[in-house]
Amino acid sequence: MASSGLERTNDFAFKIGTVNGTGSASANGLLMQAIFRMGIPVSGKNIFPSNIQGLPTWYEVRVNRDGHIARTPRFDLMVTLNPTSVEQDIAEVVPSGYVVHDSSWPLDESLRREDVTFLGVPMGQMCVEAFEGARARILMKNILYVGILTALLDIDTEIVKGLLREKFERKPKLLDSNYLAVKMGYDYAKEHFEPPLPLRLEAMDETGDCVLMDGNTAAALGCLYAGATVAAWYPITPATSLMDRFLAFCEGYRKDPETGKNLYCIIQAEDELAAVGMVLGASWMGARAFTPTSGPGISLMSEFIGLAYYAEIPAVIFDVQRTGPSTGMPTRTQQCDLLLCAYASHGDTKHLLLFPADPSECFELAVRAFDLADRFQTAVFVLSDLDIAMNDWACPRMEWDDAHEHDRGRILSSDQVDALDAFYRYLDVDEQEVATRTLPGVNPKGAYFTRGSGHTKFGRYTEDSAEYVEVVDRIARKIASSADSLPEPIVMSRPDAEIGIVALGSSDGAVREAIDRLAERGVQADYIRIRAFPFHDSVEAFLEAHDPVFVVEQNRDAQLRSLLTLETNVSQERLIPIRYYGGLSLSADHVLDGILPHLGELGEEGALEKGSVAGGEDDTGSTATTTAPGDPAAKPKVGAS
Amino acid sequence: MVEHIRKPKVRHPGLRQNALGLTRRDYEGSMSTLCAGCGHDSITSAITQAFFELDIPPHRAAKLSGIGCSSKTPTYFLGESHGFNGVHGRMPAIASGANAANRDLVYIGVSGDGDSLSIGLGQLCHAIRRNVNLLYVLENNGVYGLTKGQFSASADVGTKSKRGVENRQRPIDPVLLALSIGASFVARSFSGDKAQLVPILKAALTHKGFAIVDIISPCVTFNDHESSTKSYVHTRERYHEVVGADFVPPAEEITAEYQAGATEGIRMHDGSLVRFHKIEENYDPTDREAVYEYVSELQNEGEVVTGLLFIEESTEDMHDIHGTVDTPLVDLPMDRLVPGSEALSELMESFR
Numbered sequence: 001m002a003s004s005g006l007e008r009t010n011d012f013a014f015k016i017g018t019v020n021g022t023g024s025a026s027a028n029g030l031l032m033q034a035i036f037r038m039g040i041p042v043s044g045k046n047i048f049p050s051n052i053q054g055l056p057t058w059y060e061v062r063v064n065r066d067g068h069i070a071r072t073p074r075f076d077l078m079v080t081l082n083p084t085s086v087e088q089d090i091a092e093v094v095p096s097g098y099v100v101h102d103s104s105w106p107l108d109e110s111l112r113r114e115d116v117t118f119l120g121v122p123m124g125q126m127c128v129e130a131f132e133g134a135r136a137r138i139l140m141k142n143i144l145y146v147g148i149l150t151a152l153l154d155i156d157t158e159i160v161k162g163l164l165r166e167k168f169e170r171k172p173k174l175l176d177s178n179y180l181a182v183k184m185g186y187d188y189a190k191e192h193f194e195p196p197l198p199l200r201l202e203a204m205d206e207t208g209d210c211v212l213m214d215g216n217t218a219a220a221l222g223c224l225y226a227g228a229t230v231a232a233w234y235p236i237t238p239a240t241s242l243m244d245r246f247l248a249f250c251e252g253y254r255k256d257p258e259t260g261k262n263l264y265c266i267i268q269a270e271d272e273l274a275a276v277g278m279v280l281g282a283s284w285m286g287a288r289a290f291t292p293t294s295g296p297g298i299s300l301m302s303e304f305i306g307l308a309y310y311a312e313i314p315a316v317i318f319d320v321q322r323t324g325p326s327t328g329m330p331t332r333t334q335q336c337d338l339l340l341c342a343y344a345s346h347g348d349t350k351h352l353l354l355f356p357a358d359p360s361e362c363f364e365l366a367v368r369a370f371d372l373a374d375r376f377q378t379a380v381f382v383l384s385d386l387d388i389a390m391n392d393w394a395c396p397r398m399e400w401d402d403a404h405e406h407d408r409g410r411i412l413s414s415d416q417v418d419a420l421d422a423f424y425r426y427l428d429v430d431e432q433e434v435a436t437r438t439l440p441g442v443n444p445k446g447a448y449f450t451r452g453s454g455h456t457k458f459g460r461y462t463e464d465s466a467e468y469v470e471v472v473d474r475i476a477r478k479i480a481s482s483a484d485s486l487p488e489p490i491v492m493s494r495p496d497a498e499i500g501i502v503a504l505g506s507s508d509g510a511v512r513e514a515i516d517r518l519a520e521r522g523v524q525a526d527y528i529r530i531r532a533f534p535f536h537d538s539v540e541a542f543l544e545a546h547d548p549v550f551v552v553e554q555n556r557d558a559q560l561r562s563l564l565t566l567e568t569n570v571s572q573e574r575l576i577p578i579r580y581y582g583g584l585s586l587s588a589d590h591v592l593d594g595i596l597p598h599l600g601e602l603g604e605e606g607a608l609e610k611g612s613v614a615g616g617e618d619d620t621g622s623t624a625t626t627t628a629p630g631d632p633a634a635k636p637k638v639g640a641s
Numbered sequence: 642m643v644e645h646i647r648k649p650k651v652r653h654p655g656l657r658q659n660a661l662g663l664t665r666r667d668y669e670g671s672m673s674t675l676c677a678g679c680g681h682d683s684i685t686s687a688i689t690q691a692f693f694e695l696d697i698p699p700h701r702a703a704k705l706s707g708i709g710c711s712s713k714t715p716t717y718f719l720g721e722s723h724g725f726n727g728v729h730g731r732m733p734a735i736a737s738g739a740n741a742a743n744r745d746l747v748y749i750g751v752s753g754d755g756d757s758l759s760i761g762l763g764q765l766c767h768a769i770r771r772n773v774n775l776l777y778v779l780e781n782n783g784v785y786g787l788t789k790g791q792f793s794a795s796a797d798v799g800t801k802s803k804r805g806v807e808n809r810q811r812p813i814d815p816v817l818l819a820l821s822i823g824a825s826f827v828a829r830s831f832s833g834d835k836a837q838l839v840p841i842l843k844a845a846l847t848h849k850g851f852a853i854v855d856i857i858s859p860c861v862t863f864n865d866h867e868s869s870t871k872s873y874v875h876t877r878e879r880y881h882e883v884v885g886a887d888f889v890p891p892a893e894e895i896t897a898e899y900q901a902g903a904t905e906g907i908r909m910h911d912g913s914l915v916r917f918h919k920i921e922e923n924y925d926p927t928d929r930e931a932v933y934e935y936v937s938e939l940q941n942e943g944e945v946v947t948g949l950l951f952i953e954e955s956t957e958d959m960h961d962i963h964g965t966v967d968t969p970l971v972d973l974p975m976d977r978l979v980p981g982s983e984a985l986s987e988l989m990e991s992f993r
Contacts, residue, residue: 037993211992225985227978229970230741253980261966263973265741267959269734270767277727277734277764278741284725285703286971287742303728397989400982406975439971440723440739441746444700449716451726461716 010040010065012199014077014153016145017089021053024081027142028059029392030167031149034159035063036212036394039204043069043509044392045585050237050330056085065204068516069394070509071585076199077152079145081123087111098197100148102141121148121188130180140181147185154196156203157186211397215388216292218359219318220245221398222366223290224253227406228316230289232267232278234297237330238386239320242292272297276304276315283314284450286411286439288370290316295337296327298344305379306345307452312426312435312475314373314380314409318366321385323583332583333386335505335554338563341381342533348472350479352380353533354487357508358388360395365487365531367404374409376482377434385554387506387585410436417446424448425459426471433478479534486532489539494519497526499595500546502539502575504530504560507552507586514591523599533563540568543575550595552578554586660696668693670720674713680832680858680873681714681780687835688749688778689718691842695890702747703739707732707761710787711753711780711858730761733768736775737959743969744960747846748775755785758794758813765815769824771959772850776842779815779853780832782860783871790863801868814940815855820933820951826852827932827951828886831876832859834947840915841949843888849910850958857945876945883935884926884948885918907952915949926952 018024025046032044042063049055062072077098080089086108090099095115101107103120112118123144127137150160160182168175189195220242223231233243247266254263269275275291282289293301298319308315321337323329341353352372354365365382373380410432417423417438425448426435435457438446448459456467457474492515503511508529515525528542543549543564551561558577565572578594580586656664668689673682692702699721706712708729715724727735732750740748757765757779768775783796792800795815796808819827826848830838838856845852857876859865865872870879891912906914907927917926925931932951939946966973 211989213992217992221985221988225979227975229973229978230738232738232741253984254978256966259966262964263966263970263977265960265963265965265970267737267741267771267963270763273731274734274737274764274767277731278738280727281705281725281735281738281740282742282970283738284723284735285739285742289738289742304731307728398985400979400985402982438723440703441701441743444698444721447700447721447723449724449726451724452728453726 008076008199009202010063010204012076013060013062013072013074014079014149014199015058015060015075015089015092016079017056017058017082017085018142019082019084020049020051020055020057022142023139024057024059024142027146028061030146030160030163031155032061032392033163033212034150034155035061035201036207036210037159037163038156038201039207040201041065041067041069041204041206042394043071045071045387046391047584048331056082058085063201065206066516067206068509068513068588070513071587073584073587073589077197079149081141081145090116098152098199100145100152119152119189119193121185121192123185126184126188127181130184131177136177140177143178143181144185147182147187148189149185150182151186151189151195152193152197152199154200154202207394209397210394212392212394213359214241214390214392215356215359215362215384216242216320216390217245218362218395218398219292219356219366219382219384219389220249222363223316223370224249225363225400226288226367226370228288228290228370229264230267230278230282230287231264231291232269232275232282232289233291233293234269234272234275236272236294236297238322238390239292239294239297239318241390242318242320272300273304276301276317279315279317280304280308280313283373284440288316288374290318290370292318292320294320294322294330295340298337298340302345305351306347306349308379309345309349309351309475310347310472311450311452312377312437313450314370314377316366316369316373316380316382318382318384320389321383323581329583331386333506333554333585334581334583335383335385335507336556336559336581337383338553338555338559341383342563344379348476350476350534352376352378352479352482352486354380354382355504355531355533356382356384356388357505357529357531358395359393360398361531362388363398368487371407372482372485374411375407375434375485376478377409377437378479383505385506391585410434412436412438412446414443414446417443420445424457425450426455426457426474428457428474433474433481483532483534483536486534486536488536489531489542490529491538491542492527492529494524494526497524497546499523499525499599500542500549501525501527501552501595502530502543502549502560502564503527503552507554510586510588510591511552513588514595517588517592518595530560533567535564535567539564540570543568543570547574548576548598549574550576550578550598552586552591552594554580556581659693661698663693663699665689665693667721668699668719670715670717673717675710676862678861679710680782680856680860681711682717683832683835684778684780684838684856684858685714685717687838687842690835690839691846692719694839695843695846697747697846701745702749704749704751705732705736705739706751707753707756709753709756709785710860711751712756714751714780715749730756730759731764732756733761733764733773733775733777737768737771737773740773740775740959741963741965741970743971744774744965745969748773749778749846750775751778751780754779754781754783754793754795754815758815762794762813766818766822769819769822769851769853772825772956772962774849774958774960775851776845776848777851777853778842779855780858781815781855781871782858782864783869784860784864786860786863795871797870799868800870801866803863803866815853816946816950817933817937817940819853820929820936824853824951825850825953825956828853828949829855829857829945829947831857831880831945831947833873833877834880837882837885837947840886840888844886844909844915844949844952847888847909847911847913847915848952848954850956870943879943879945880947881939881944882947883921883924883950885920886949887916887918889914889916907954909954915952917949920948926950929953
């Protein structure tokens, strides 16, 4: 048996290639959950097609004792079960790695590599002998590889059994066949391969304070705890599961105990225009309302978003970003809607954006989004992405403070309206930049006309220059003043740091890993993770204090860098764009590949060898590049002081 | 701006008061800025009258609109109601969201033929499907007024614009459309016939669900000429009332005289009664297929069929369909909405 020769306990990655629609997702989830319960830092990335059944799909699992859970493109072990992808799968394994394949059929000799170990298991044949019916045989093959990997990687068998028991508590027949499939795989591997492999797991105590959750579930939970009652949406990948989960939570927690009726209203709209229109209508009426969508939905919602901005109506919009303009790649991830959301709609507009980095922050920032929307009477975007939203992350447990006071902003009660001489919707009586509002149905004296057409501070229609300017200037000041109330950036400083790195959202894990790897080469980097727009003052201060500053982001056109140069006084050439936009989750390799060439000797000495990233990734954008197209200011800059 | 000249509220002692002690003046809005003679102003007056007669507290109504001449009119009635002048063709979405949040208010949406039948056609159809509890007034004049006289989707074939251009595209008829996709209340009237319009609006406001009232409302500036089929003259000539409707509020029911034979009544969900006088024999406003056939036949002959054309009072509205609580969602306190820390820590265990 070949061996990598390296002790790789709790530090490796494996990948499973299957056909979508065959039930492999639950097997993969089971593996991931078992490792999580062993207390080992783990991450799983589901790479799936925009298709119901029949196309290749992969699941990548990385375990890392140091807590690095960003995606890695280097796979030490591959389970390849899809004839369509077998060639690519085998090519992706690192030298000295392992390939687990179904040996019911002979493997094409031309695919064999000398530098990896092939572990053949006649999975198909075993399932045909042990199970009845085509569907069961296909499903059990997935559970069979769970058994094989349990043996090979030394996964705690009691945990695997326990998970199966929890899952099939009420279906003893299914439990039996699942047990059997796991045992068959486990026994076969024990008998034939002398496990465990040098890639093995050993229980740790690193996940006790964590949960395993995807970002859409966490965001939905945030909406529940924010007290959202009206939700409108149009189905779109990768935002759909946010509403699915919100509905599930509402069914569990939002039933009137006496009547069984719903303390919520979820409307599946005819399109995204209607969905956001409903959010505005409900928010205007005083409910907390939201819509989850993705980039194409934001494009359609833009007109209404401008109305929310100008008529000052709260709205919470989740943009779960996916790849590309137009339809793009709906099942791949990117951070490509930053500019779209920051200035959505025609005319002068600017919106509040929040950037969660993991599911825990999806929960936290979802709750804050509603408070901010009410406080500033405007649209607030929560920009997550497919990676955060649809993959399971080991992330800190979510907590709730029962003393939490939801900030409903400046809403006048009926008594408060009565106490006024007169109510005017947009009159900034106390120079807070945010005027008071009244809710319909409360007090006749509080009635006003909401309109997207030109209006005065009294809420009346106008075509007068001065009256128009007075209102839009106040709105501009209001949005600018929000920066101090938004989630602050998180700064990680190192002594004697030579360079600065800026990133946001799901880039966090890869950037932090890259910073550790830079430190191993003797390069110290300070890091600021932006969590909101308009930018907090400390963002500009960080940019001013570092030279060069690398702006790491997951889009082609360096949108974060553009935003930074538009919204701060920092000159463009100080900001070196590090971009990855191939649609897979960002890895530390992408970040290092982008930064190292700029570090002169340091970079050259320790630069990653080309080819160390296994093949098989898409060509475009698979390597981070550092110049924005047509951007003369983005010339490579050499040398850290 | 003229629009914001509030009409002085001088309370003449002789003015009739409704059950709330309010006069019709309390249901008015600002001065209209529409062209003199515009059909829309007559509709505004009928809407004002209907709300007054139904004793609806003005602040318990919400008025919404899209963009266009018709959509300006909510400023001209119910000055003490919250109003929402949204974006072009999207009033139904805002109304749906507002109604979802607060089911206790009375909702009126005002739209035009451009707003409803072109840019907002999808929104109109889906609001009908959701059966949002909303009076949807479609002020139909066959042209775009604010952009100076282009044909709308309701313009009939052969209609000539003021500049002499002939429309050759078939119209979308809101009544037939609404009937075909399951609207629960469909009426057509004429801005020049207040006697017919007010009871229809009252019935529509009382109807539980989506009530569409298509009102032919001549555009005196761009579409009141000889070759127009939406002019005052044409509409009066081809006007064909099939059922007359009386609205009988619940309180007056006992004293209302019930005439057997020619009249039949439909009970509204609040207990009030809509009485139909059948001008056309055998016309049954509860038989969707028959109504569709009748209206389209007469339409082919160039007749404008008016009246409360179809009503189905037993349908589920948006809140029934969604199983929402009777209390408006906006009135639910946070402690009924937020499960609390204990529930969350329990939930966290299921994500281990």
